[in-house]
Amino acid sequence: MSLIVTGTIGIDTVETPTGSAKEIPGGSCAYFAAAASCYTPTRVVAAVGDDWPADHRSMLESFPGIDLGGLEERAGSKTFRWGGKYLDNMNDRETLFTDLGVLEEAPPAIPAEFQDSEIVFLANTHPGVQRGFLEHLPNRKFTVADTMDLWINIARDDLVGLLGEIDGLVINDSEALLLTEQRNPFTAAKAIMDMGPSVVVIKKGEHGAVLVTSDGVAVLPAYPADEPMVVDPTGCGDSFAGGFMGWIASRGNWDFAELQSAMAWGTVSASFTLGAFALEGLQGLTMEQLEERMACYQAAARVGQTTIV
Amino acid sequence: MSLIVTGTIGIDTVETPTGSAKEIPGGSCAYFAAAASCYTPTRVVAAVGDDWPADHRSMLESFPGIDLGGLEERAGSKTFRWGGKYLDNMNDRETLFTDLGVLEEAPPAIPAEFQDSEIVFLANTHPGVQRGFLEHLPNRKFTVADTMDLWINIARDDLVGLLGEIDGLVINDSEALLLTEQRNPFTAAKAIMDMGPSVVVIKKGEHGAVLVTSDGVAVLPAYPADEPMVVDPTGCGDSFAGGFMGWIASRGNWDFAELQSAMAWGTVSASFTLGAFALEGLQGLTMEQLEERMACYQAAARVGQTTIV
Numbered sequence A, B: 001m002s003l004i005v006t007g008t009i010g011i012d013t014v015e016t017p018t019g020s021a022k023e024i025p026g027g028s029c030a031y032f033a034a035a036a037s038c039y040t041p042t043r044v045v046a047a048v049g050d051d052w053p054a055d056h057r058s059m060l061e062s063f064p065g066i067d068l069g070g071l072e073e074r075a076g077s078k079t080f081r082w083g084g085k086y087l088d089n090m091n092d093r094e095t096l097f098t099d100l101g102v103l104e105e106a107p108p109a110i111p112a113e114f115q116d117s118e119i120v121f122l123a124n125t126h127p128g129v130q131r132g133f134l135e136h137l138p139n140r141k142f143t144v145a146d147t148m149d150l151w152i153n154i155a156r157d158d159l160v161g162l163l164g165e166i167d168g169l170v171i172n173d174s175e176a177l178l179l180t181e182q183r184n185p186f187t188a189a190k191a192i193m194d195m196g197p198s199v200v201v202i203k204k205g206e207h208g209a210v211l212v213t214s215d216g217v218a219v220l221p222a223y224p225a226d227e228p229m230v231v232d233p234t235g236c237g238d239s240f241a242g243g244f245m246g247w248i249a250s251r252g253n254w255d256f257a258e259l260q261s262a263m264a265w266g267t268v269s270a271s272f273t274l275g276a277f278a279l280e281g282l283q284g285l286t287m288e289q290l291e292e293r294m295a296c297y298q299a300a301a302r303v304g305q306t307t308i309v
Helices: A028-036 A054-061 A127-134 A149-154 A156-163 A173-180 A185-193 A236-251 A256-274 A287-300 B028-036 B054-061 B127-134 B149-154 B156-163 B173-180 B185-193 B236-251 B256-274 B287-300
Strands: A003-006 A010-016 A019-026 A042-049 A066-074 A080-086 A093-099 A119-122 A142-146 A168-172 A199-203 A209-213 A216-220 B003-006 B010-016 B019-026 B042-049 B066-074 B080-086 B093-099 B119-122 B142-146 B168-172 B199-203 B209-213 B216-220
Touching: A003 A028, A003 A236, A019 A028, A019 A054, A028 A042, A028 A054, A028 A236, A028 A256, A042 A236, A054 A066, A119 A127, A119 A236, A127 A142, A127 A156, A142 A236, A149 A156, A149 A173, A168 A173, A168 A236, A173 A185, A173 A199, A185 A199, A185 A209, A199 A236, A209 A256, A216 A256, A216 B287, A236 A256, A256 A287, A287 B216, B003 B028, B003 B236, B019 B028, B019 B054, B028 B042, B028 B054, B028 B236, B028 B256, B042 B236, B054 B066, B119 B127, B119 B236, B127 B142, B127 B156, B142 B236, B149 B156, B149 B173, B168 B173, B168 B236, B173 B185, B173 B199, B185 B199, B185 B209, B199 B236, B209 B256, B216 B256, B236 B256, B256 B287
Parallel strands: A003 A042, A003 A119, A010 A080, A042 A066, A119 A142, A142 A168, A168 A199, B003 B042, B003 B119, B010 B080, B042 B066, B119 B142, B142 B168, B168 B199
Antiparallel strands: A010 A019, A080 A093, A199 A209, A209 A216, B010 B019, B080 B093, B199 B209, B209 B216
């Protein structure tokens, strides 16, 4: 089924305890699309300014599955920029600067040829804007959104409105706590389901992710990554969502079994993002490489013998 | 193979956000033995005072697999007492009081009839005392210890000595960080392996556990427990270790596949402890109940379809 993503494309500057990278491709939409396009063609709707580097475009174009037909390069506008620094533990980070740029303007339009999209991912932005996109996607069959603490704090009503119109929410554990006041991820997920979505994914970073639907619960650890493997965690959550939605779109099915498989593919996709700056870990990935890493993941996450005698 | 555990038996007083219980059975050895004895006969070596309640003895005796042949009831001594309070999140706790009592006296002796034990678990106590037990266990084939922040801080040399003599260490993530200065659990586990043990298990509480050996890595999530299921987390780590070691002793084998299965059984055992105060969640557990919960755990932790086409 056709997959579309709306969200941000940005210019990132990242410092980690072991390295740094300036003005690299970033943004939720970029990471999502890079990961999702390994599984299925992925339509991108986003806006950048005329300062957007040509090599950032080339990078995105190097993913054969990405369709940039909904990317607006706006003359006189500035691309969204974000700078962040990871602390020693590679899990916590501080934002050094944010230049919203084009994100303060009107949202990008969904081109006519994308309006038949069936599988929809609304990457993190103002929930009012996310809701606005839905009007132009009349054929949507399975719609999932991401959000963040900022919108929970300053646009809760819009977010609650959005939750009533979508099928799934992908959210961090700290954001789930903020939204529901429930710290336990399973209890928080049920509170979110009461707000509308029938599928809730709570991302726990290095501790994996949890899926809750009315058909069951899935719990998956993160890919086992020792310190040398962790280069830059930026975009792991978006890549997880990309792998998750990419799998679902490629299967054309979101029953519990497919959602659970999608969680594992999201985990595998994110593990590639983790191993390099920007989109480099995902670039040129073959099905064989994805399957090989999945085999390692499956071996590590195996429950083992399940009968006593 | 014969399983022996040395450690504490105590009298606990526990407060949680939803309930409280006074003077209930506790201690690392009690929780370990209660969990392990579901899989294999378990020999207990510990000391209590003459204030140890008769109903605490009855409780331990209600587990058919527990052999109290190494339990010393000392006249004129006081049983170890601990009081703790769980914070709203049910994950962090504060200690309200600790009365060491009999733990400040000479450690219990290992009875002659227990000295042929092959599978050994040294539950948390001073590493010098843990090391002393080993002299009386000449037939030991697989020895695993637990430890805590206190000993890492005040008895590091003894602990390092112990690590050179044992096969495995089971440790919390925060303690692994304290011991190795490595926050990443896989990197920390490798640093611990450099100190001696060939098997390292890092417990992450509600986030599951990690196993590292020279043969591979296993990552398992905790059992999915929503808020109503979580009654009292006290003893979950010891019950995890009990299920882990009980499985290994029952199989008489600790190759990587058995260790990985043992991690899953430890997780299942701990999930029963979580659901009640003291040892009540483990009391009267049948193989059928353990296997039923394992089936739920396996379903939730399933990786799903692992090939793309």
